[in-house]
Amino acid sequence: MPKNKDKKLKPVIIFILYMTLFTAVTAPFYVFRGPFTSLKKVVVATIMGTRHQYLATTFLSTAEINRITNKSNIKEDTKVSLADINIANKSSNEIVRYNLHPDSGRYDGYLLEIPNPLKVKIAYSKNLRIEGEKTSEMAKRYNAVAAINGGSFTDNNKGSFGGTGAYPGGFLIINGKVHFNDSKDTTKQSVTAFTDKGKLIVGNYSVNELKKLNVRDALCFRPPVLIIKGKGQINDENAAADGFQPRTAIGQTANGTILFLVMDGRANLKKSGATLKDIQDELLKHGAVNASNLDGGFSSTMYQDGALVNSPHGWNGERYVATSIYVEP
Structure with missing residues (x-):
């Protein structure tokens, strides 16, 4: 009797294995080459926002990816106007936090309002060029009251599964000194920078340009910029240009208040994360006149008062x- 059961189960197991293999092989072609436009856009954009972009580039050219995600249609308005920022509070140490839980349920977000922009600084790994450091560890080392992760990074040759962030x-x-530069001082890059007066600069600038603007701290992350002169740069057409991801962003209001924003995602199928437009709109809601996107995905981290938020x-x-961006006591 057991032998008969084994004989009956064998074809079922073979069929299940066959269907699993068939699905694994054909699914990418259905997603990347099939007629399902909305599915293709979300999947491609989300993949391109991770460290596993090869999953899309194996099947699609750069031109096709840009067309699918509408990334080539994102236009940055102009350079920021520092005259629009009139810093109102240079003495307050009070930080206000908002917990954000949208009806869509796609993410859980956290926003900090820091009234004194002169307290906001950029930190870097103590082992720069060798390995990175956790945002929380940098925050504790700098005795920070709050912090978020910073700009982009690459690994050293040794690498690791999670990335070394070297x-x-x-x-x-x-502090006005160039600690690292992977290009020439005349090369423009997408920056998040602070002047010696505490004003936030976002957009494409070179090292030489930032020096003329008396920039104290600066780091880089890939475009697009989110908000310039109070105008959102992401519209409905390119809202999901980078897919659904955990996100980190920074902004500044007209009175100088700095906004730290982090949104969680990838926790499960429902909590997939936020789009670029989600974070842009949240920052606009809190009065940002200039804002930039920072490194997201698994890097997204917010720290406050000795613990992760x-x-x-x-x-x-x-x-x-x-790198990270922190608030000193």
Whole structure:
């Protein structure tokens, strides 16, 4: 009797294995080459916002990816106007936090309002060029009251499954001094920078241009910029240009208040994350006149008063990164 059962089960097992293999092989072709436009747009955009872009580039050209995600249609309005920022409070240490839970349920977000922009600084890994450091570790080392992860980074040759975060992407300026630059001082990169007066600069600038603007700290992350002169740069057409991801962003209001924003995602199928437009609109809602996107995905981290605020979803928890942005006491 058991032998008969084994004989009956064998074809079923073979069929299940066959269907699993068939689905694994054909699914990418249905997604990337099939007629399902909306599915293709979301999947491609989400993949391109991760470290696993090869999953899309294996099947699609750069031109096709840009067309699908509408990334080529994102236009940055102009350079920021520092005259629009009139810093009202240079003495307050009070930080206000908002917990954001939209009706869509796609993400859980956290926003900090920091009234004194002169307290906001950029930190970098103590082992820069060798390995990164967790945002929370940098925050504790700098005795920070709050922090978020910073700009882009690349790994050293040794690498690891979660990334080592050894090198900042682009350039890094701390206290007016260039600590790292992977290009020439005349090369423009997408920056998040602070002047010596505490004004936030976002957009495409070179090291030489930032020096003329008396920039104190600066780091880089890939475009697009989110908000310039109070105008959102992401519209409905390119709202999902980078897919659904955990997100980190920074902005500044007209009175100088700095906004830290982190949104969680990838926790499950329902909590997939936020789009670029989601974070742009949330920052606009809180009065941002200039704002930029920072490194997201598994890097997204917010720290406040000695503990993590959000729930980073890296394979081993909080990711090692090259830079962070913190608030000094």
